[in-house]
Amino acid sequence: MSGRLRLVIFDVDGTLVDSQHDILAAMRAGFDVVGEEAPAREAILGIVGLSLDVAVARLAPGLSEAARRRIVEGYKDAYTALRAGQGVALSSPLYPQARETLDALRGVPELLLGVATGKSARGLAKLVEGHLLDGYFVTRQVADHHPSKPHPAMLHAALAETGVDPRDAVMVGDTSYDMDMARAAGIAGIGVTWGYHRAEALTGAARLVGDFDALATALTQDWGAWR
Known part of the structure; x- marks a missing residue:
C-alpha cells in the first residue's frame, strides 16, 4: 500500500453483524400494531439497509401514511425491547472473523475505518458499545442525518470528514443499495456475499468476496488489483 490515507466504509447489518432475527421479529411486530400481516422473510430482508421510513413504505405501499408511521414506531419499540432483553452480542452478533478483520485493518497505519448505515445514531451507538468497538x-454516517441509501450523502460526508479522495475510498456492503450508493458517490464498492442480498444483485461491485479473509486481502494486499 502507498502512504496515502485510504478509507474503508462499512455497512453494518448483513455486513458486520447478523441482525436478521431481530429485524424480522421487529418488523412483524410493527405490522401487527396495525393489524396487518407482515411481508415474507425475503421481502423484509430485501429492504435492510434502507432508512426505516423508506423501508416500510416499500413494504406497505397500499397503507396510509399514518399506518406506516405506526409500523415504524412499532418496529422501533420491538427492536429496542429485543435488544434490551438479549443484549447486543446475542441480538446482533458479529459475523465470524469480523472482529479479527477489523482489528487487522485498524492496525494498518494508512487505513481509516468508517460506517455508513441505515441505523439511527442511537442504534449504532448501542451496537458499537455492545461489541466494544468504540x-x-x-x-x-447514520439515517438520522442523511437521505436513505442509495443517495450518496452518507459517503460524501464520510469523505469530507476524513479528507480522503474518492479514489482512495471503498464502500463494503451486502446490498444493492450499498453498491448503488458507492457508484453515485464515485467510489469503488466491494460486495460481500454472506449478507441479505443475493450475489447477483450486487451489480456494479468492483469485487465480490465470500469471507472476511478474502475481504482483508482485497483491502490490503490487493488494493490496486481490483480498482
Whole structure:
C-alpha cells in the first residue's frame, strides 16, 4: 500500500453483524400494531439497509401514511425491547472473523475505518458499545442525518470528514443499495456475499468476496488489483 490515507466504509447489518432475527421479529411486530400481516422473510430482508421510513413504505405501499408511521414506531419499540432483553452480542452478533478483520485493518497505519448505515445514531451507538468497538470508526454516517441509501450523502460526508479522495475510498456492503450508493458517490464498492442480498444483485461491485479473509486481502494486499 502507498502512504496515502485510504478509507474503508462499512455497512453494518448483513455486513458486520447478523441482525436478521431481530429485524424480522421487529418488523412483524410493527405490522401487527396495525393489524396487518407482515411481508415474507425475503421481502423484509430485501429492504435492510434502507432508512426505516423508506423501508416500510416499500413494504406497505397500499397503507396510509399514518399506518406506516405506526409500523415504524412499532418496529422501533420491538427492536429496542429485543435488544434490551438479549443484549447486543446475542441480538446482533458479529459475523465470524469480523472482529479479527477489523482489528487487522485498524492496525494498518494508512487505513481509516468508517460506517455508513441505515441505523439511527442511537442504534449504532448501542451496537458499537455492545461489541466494544468504540474508537474503531473515525466517521459514522447514520439515517438520522442523511437521505436513505442509495443517495450518496452518507459517503460524501464520510469523505469530507476524513479528507480522503474518492479514489482512495471503498464502500463494503451486502446490498444493492450499498453498491448503488458507492457508484453515485464515485467510489469503488466491494460486495460481500454472506449478507441479505443475493450475489447477483450486487451489480456494479468492483469485487465480490465470500469471507472476511478474502475481504482483508482485497483491502490490503490487493488494493490496486481490483480498482
